[in-house]
Amino acid sequence: MCACSLDVGTMFLVKGELDPASDEPEFTVERNCFLQSASTDDTEATLKENNWSYAKHGDNFYILGEDSIKLKNLLTISGKDENIVVTKIGELRRPMQHGILNTGEEKLSVAIIQKLIANLVGSPRLPNEVICFCAPGDPVDRDLTVIFHRTMLTNFLKSLGYQVECIPEALAIIFSQRPVAEDADGEAPFSGIAFSFGSGMCNVCFAFKKMPLINFSVAQSGDFIDRESAKVAGVDVAAMTRYKENNFDLDKVDYSDMRQAALDIFYQNMIENALNNFSEKFNQLDNQIDVPLEIVVAGGTASVPGFLSKFKSVLSGLDLPFKIKDVRLADDPFYAVSHGCLIKAMSIENKSKTSKSENAAKNPEEKRTPKTKLI
Amino acid sequence: MYVVRNLTKHTIILSDIRAEIGPGKMLDLEKVAHREAIERSADLRAAKKSSRLRLIGNDVASKPKLKPAETSVINQITERIIEKPSENNLDEEKLEAIMRKILSEQIQPSAAVNTDQILDAVIALKKQLATTDKSSPDMPNIDPTQFADLQSKAVEKLSETIETGVKKTPKKVKLKNTKSSDLANELD
Numbered sequence: 001m002c003a004c005s006l007d008v009g010t011m012f013l014v015k016g017e018l019d020p021a022s023d024e025p026e027f028t029v030e031r032n033c034f035l036q037s038a039s040t041d042d043t044e045a046t047l048k049e050n051n052w053s054y055a056k057h058g059d060n061f062y063i064l065g066e067d068s069i070k071l072k073n074l075l076t077i078s079g080k081d082e083n084i085v086v087t088k089i090g091e092l093r094r095p096m097q098h099g100i101l102n103t104g105e106e107k108l109s110v111a112i113i114q115k116l117i118a119n120l121v122g123s124p125r126l127p128n129e130v131i132c133f134c135a136p137g138d139p140v141d142r143d144l145t146v147i148f149h150r151t152m153l154t155n156f157l158k159s160l161g162y163q164v165e166c167i168p169e170a171l172a173i174i175f176s177q178r179p180v181a182e183d184a185d186g187e188a189p190f191s192g193i194a195f196s197f198g199s200g201m202c203n204v205c206f207a208f209k210k211m212p213l214i215n216f217s218v219a220q221s222g223d224f225i226d227r228e229s230a231k232v233a234g235v236d237v238a239a240m241t242r243y244k245e246n247n248f249d250l251d252k253v254d255y256s257d258m259r260q261a262a263l264d265i266f267y268q269n270m271i272e273n274a275l276n277n278f279s280e281k282f283n284q285l286d287n288q289i290d291v292p293l294e295i296v297v298a299g300g301t302a303s304v305p306g307f308l309s310k311f312k313s314v315l316s317g318l319d320l321p322f323k324i325k326d327v328r329l330a331d332d333p334f335y336a337v338s339h340g341c342l343i344k345a346m347s348i349e350n351k352s353k354t355s356k357s358e359n360a361a362k363n364p365e366e367k368r369t370p371k372t373k374l375i
Numbered sequence: 376m377y378v379v380r381n382l383t384k385h386t387i388i389l390s391d392i393r394a395e396i397g398p399g400k401m402l403d404l405e406k407v408a409h410r411e412a413i414e415r416s417a418d419l420r421a422a423k424k425s426s427r428l429r430l431i432g433n434d435v436a437s438k439p440k441l442k443p444a445e446t447s448v449i450n451q452i453t454e455r456i457i458e459k460p461s462e463n464n465l466d467e468e469k470l471e472a473i474m475r476k477i478l479s480e481q482i483q484p485s486a487a488v489n490t491d492q493i494l495d496a497v498i499a500l501k502k503q504l505a506t507t508d509k510s511s512p513d514m515p516n517i518d519p520t521q522f523a524d525l526q527s528k529a530v531e532k533l534s535e536t537i538e539t540g541v542k543k544t545p546k547k548v549k550l551k552n553t554k555s556s557d558l559a560n561e562l563d
Contacts, residue, residue: 019549023556026549047540054540066545107526111534119542151523152530159531178558189561210562332550339553346559354563 002126003349005341006117006133007172008032008153010096010200010223011300014335015120016342025342027335030120033094034112035068037061055115057108064116068092099136099200099217100149114156124161130352131162132345134169134337136203137216140277165348168215170194170205172340177330179294181208192294193322195274195311196337197301199223202274206282208289214281220270222301229262250306267307271314282321292323298330298337377404377413378432379423387427389418401431 005016015028037043039059047054052071053064063071072092095101095109121131135150150166157164167175171194179192190210196203199222206214230240243259253264297311308329315327330336381387381396388395392408404413413419422428 018555022549024549024551025553025555026547028545028547030545044540051541051543053543056538056540057536064539065543067543107530107533110530111537114530114534115537115539119539120545145519147519148523148526151520152527155524155527156531175558175562176553178561331553335548335550339550339555343555343558343562346555347562350559350563 002124003130003132003342003345004121005338005345006121006131006157007169007338007341008096008101008117008133009198009300009337010094010099011198013117013120014338016335016338018342018346025335025339027338028120030116031065031069032096032113032116033065033068033092034109034116035063035072035092036090037063053119055112057112062093062112064112064119096200098142099139099198099219100146101152110152117153117156118160121157121160121162127161128163129161130165130345130348131157132165132167132341132348133157134172134341135166136169136201137205139201139217139219142219163348165344167341167344168203168205168212169198169217169337170196170203170215171207171212172196172337172344173296173298173330174205174207174210174212174340175343176336176340177296177298177328179296181291181293181325183291188291192296192325193278195295195297195299195302197221197270197274197297197299197307199300202270202299202301204274204278204281206278206293213285213289214278216277216281218274218277220273221299225263225266225270225301228266229259232262232265233258235259244304248304250304250310252306264310267304267310268314270301271311272318275315275318275320279318279321290323292325294325295327296330296336297327298333300334302329303333376432377410378402378430379404379419379428380431381427382429383427387422389416389422391418392416396428403432 003018007014007016009032011032013030013032015030016025018024019026034055037047037054039061043061044056047061047063052067054067055062055064062068069092093109093112095106095113101110101113124131133153135146135153138146154164154166173194173196174190174192177192177194178189179194181188181191183191188209191208193206194204201217201219202221203217204214205212226237226241226244229244230237233240235243240259240263244263248260248263250264250267253260255261255264295315297308301307302311308327312327315324332339378401379396380401381398384398386395386397389404392404392412394402394404394407396402404419408416419428423430
């Protein structure tokens with residue numbers, strides 16, 4: 001099977017492909033950010049010596065992906081030392097911090113991110129290899145459009161030689177987790193509600209028998225939690241992010257610790273906001289669906305310990321317009337989106353193979369070796 | 376005469392009438408601005424309220440008032456331009472050009488135009504311009520997908536000028552028991 005996937009997230013780029021030996025998916029992860037370095041005579045030599053991934057534009061150098069994060073963390077000093085003169089280092093550039101690429105603002109940043117993507121996905125292994133990537137739903141709380149993001153990535157991946165397919169981010173979770181609903185006809189696979197809690201956005205999709213009926217995003221997600229909790233607790237945002245990723249457990253919140261209390265409140269706020277927005281959209285559906293629905297949650301922000309119980313507890317406190325069959329965390333929350341895209345790419349590849357073989361069966365003459373003409 | 380004294384040790388600037396009063400100094404504001412502008416000045420009101428400035432003398436205005444007809448010309452100009460600022464997308468240069476044009480058309484050379492009045496009008500217009508929303512310029516009148524196509528071509532062009540140095544492939548993570556092939560077959 002020759003197909004692959006790409007999850008272009010706010011914080012990470014995740015490529016998925018099928019390992020031919022084990023027939024299981026494997027994923028490669030890269031940070032979706034870069035850092036501008038100083039431009040001196042020996043900058044390039046230093047970058048090469050240290051084996052740091054970089055891009056060069058004119059006289060400027062940009063350290064890419066994971067290396068940029070490592071350098072930024074290494075050089076960021078917390079606290080003040082009056083005996084040392086500190087030179088401020090550059091800001092980490094995250095052109096997708098609002099969840100989508102926006103060419104209007106930062107063309108060079110987008111071009112650099114495209115280089116990162118090109119390094120990650122490489123060239124197609126076969127001509128016209130299928131790649132499926134995901135795009136967020138239109139945000140309900142921001143005046144942003146995802147058209148730029150989708151068109152630009154489609155054009156870029158096509159320019160690398162791929163056959164490109166784009167699906168909604170949360171629909172990818174439906175494809176990878178296969179929630180099932182029971183309707184009058186029996187089992188309806190790929191029917192349920194998916195929440196993808198990423199860094200920049202929370203994407204929500206309600207699909208019935210593979211068909212997305214509701215798809216949207218809200219801007220309150222991981223970055224929102226970090227930013228607002230940091231404000232309340234009076235700490236640096238980066239410090240709050242590190243604390244959240246390494247020490248926080250939603251099942252064991254110590255309310256005497258301001259950081260934990262703030263994180264707990266904003267997690268609750270984020271979940272409530274996503275569910276309320278979904279309820280509003282659900283009420284607007286033409287055909288009311290009254291079968292109990294399975295909810296699957298995924299994404300990096302949902303990976304914090306205790307997230308599922310928090311989600312369930314918020315859910316039980318809300319008056320929702322749909323019945324719930326079950327709530328579960330995706331098997332591998334961080335890879336679920338890329339995995340879903342990979343499944344879609346594989347299914348397109350399957351269809352393409354089937355139609356080729358069907359055509360060959362219909363027109364057997366085409367395949368025959370032409371007879372040698374005897375003169 | 377409209378004399379005020381600066382009661383502080385710092386220079387006070389009344390930006391809306393363009394007056395500057397040194398520490399402890401007195402100034403007849405009517406020498407720098409028209410009476411009506413002085414009376415409208417928000418900066419002056421604030422300075423008096425906070426006791427930074429004290430009014431020393433407030434006599435009959437020394438400058439002759441404009442004739443009603445002349446005042447109305449200025450008002451007309453102000454009203455005309457203020458009416459629809461966002462549609463015209465005015466900036467200061469355009470504004471100046473419009474002002475010059477209208478003044479040359481409507482004010483007779485012999486008419487004594489009070490410069491303070493014009494200044495007031497310009498200040499009022501500038502305030503109006505400042506409140507005009509410049510953050511959301513009109514979107515081009517083309518299909519968003521076509522516009523995105525154009526943008527992506529611009530990025531592509533820019534991308535050609537970027538060279539990449541050291542390339543690294545991050546580690547791969549393998550998942551087990553995902554039944555990916557079965558799911559893909561079922562999705563067909």
